[in-house]
Amino acid sequence: MSRQQSRTRPGSSETVLREAYDTALLDLDGVVYKGGEAIAHAPEALDAAREGGMHLAYVTNNALRPPDAVAAHLTEIGVPAEASDIITSAQAVARLIADQVPAGAKVLVIGGEGLEVALRERGLEPVDSAEDGPVAVAQGYGGPDMTWSRFAEASYAIRQGLPWFASNTDLTIPSARGIAPGNGAAVEVVRIATGAEPQVAGKPLPPMHRETILRTGAKRPLVVGDRLDTDIEGANVGEVDSLLVLTGVTDAAQLLAAEPKYRPTYVDEDLRGLLRGQPEVVAEEGAFTCGGWSASVRGDALAVEGEGEGEPIDALRALCAAAWAQAGDGACELKATEALKVAGLE
CATH class of the missing domain: 3.30.300 (GMP Synthetase; Chain A, domain 3)
Structure with missing residues (x-):
């Protein structure tokens, strides 16, 4: 059992976290922003962490937008970022697919622009229909306006025997109005219709961790997230330390009830936790x-x-x-x- 999985109390650090770790692997929804708006204290805390020498990388299970759009949004809300700072589950699933299909193959996309861009980056051709000759199906979050016909298209292709890949299976996603259905809910629709099981790339699974390390080169990473079942579990799977912030999905009661695989190394109110040490319990x-x-x-x-x-x-x-x-x-x-x-x- 790893040291994270055997944790029976939050960890401590006399050194401020921005100095104890070389790279912060930050989730976005519920950590940096919610409903498109910056979470309180996030821009200032991230700016201070960056100035203190910490590399900031943004790691999201949301496959909707391509990295340049995510970086532009972050910059707009006061968190300067480049496309190279963004790692998405779309990128992770695109690499997973590219490792298993011929170069240049067609892939049926059930999702948004972010998934299409990631597939093209891997030399694959996104298509819209099961009749376009795809060799695989890639499903990612397509936004709240995703139509039922897209799920049907995925079902037709999967029932023909095509392999099915999902960017992630988060059942929910934070929004400005509350908690909304996420890609995992959409995956369930296709699973019920087909009886099939997808290969999943996103947090907390190894393909996402692999993608993150390949793109950031982090040596002493700290995963920062708001979800126990993706961010924190993913950190524990990758055997790296984690900071849970209480600005998103997880509340205090859920944290107390967490079983070992969901227990973070550190816990703090928000991203200001990067700028201080963590007290000993x-x-x-x-x-x-x-x-x-x-x-x-x-x-x-x-x-x-x-x-x-x-x-x-x-x-x-x-x-x-x-x-x-x-x-x-x-x-x-x-x-x-x-x-x-x-x-x-x-």
């Missing part, structure tokens, strides 16, 4: 303390007390240690509502 007489907070297990519930020097995020770190230590190799099933209320985390 100390075990003391059946309790765990961090920043003046003390967390423990009382009966079938978690408890926290003390409003010392720490912030609510310190209480969460202490609660994570109490929850994960009790759960061991499983998911924590202790009640946490009252403890989170006391800590101001609800």
Whole structure:
């Protein structure tokens, strides 16, 4: 079992994270922006991290837009970026497909421009119909206006025996109005219609990690994300450290309940976590303390007390240690509502 998978408390770092790691592999939706708008503190924190010598790379499971469009959007919201700074699941799945089909082959695309651009980069020809002679099917997020006929086209081709590839299987995606269906929901539609299983490239699977390392050359990477089941699990699969930020999909209760493969190295409120060290969570007489907070297990519930020097995020770190230590190799099933209320985390 890897050191990440055996984690029973959040890690600590006396060195600020921007100096402890050479490259931040940052998720986008829910980390840098939400609904197209920059998340609070993100531009300033990333600018400071960059000036401190940290290389910033943006790694997204969203295959909708090509890298140049993503970079332009980031620059527009105050996060300067070049196309070469962007790594998408479209690129990862395009490489996966190119390794298995002849050069120049046609591929049926069920998705957006980002997937088409990535396939062309690998020397493949995107097509729109199962009648155009494709040798494979590539499915990626196509935006909220993807029509039902596209799923039908994928089904026709897959039922003819063509191999099926999916950029990712995230069931949801953050939006300005809340949580919306993601590519994984669309993949489920095609799976139900065909009974087939796709080869998947995106986080948390190895093809995405491979693509990221090939394109960034990172030696000491830190994965930064908001999702336990993609960003953090992907970091653990790749055996690299991770920072979970609470600006997107994952909330405090979900973090406490996380089983080992979903547990991050560090946890912080937002991207300002890159600009500071991470405090140690100390075990003391059946309790765990961090920043003046003390967390423990009382009966079938978690408890926290003390409003010392720490912030609510310190209480969460202490609660994570109490929850994960009790759960061991499983998911924590202790009640946490009252403890989170006391800590101001609800």
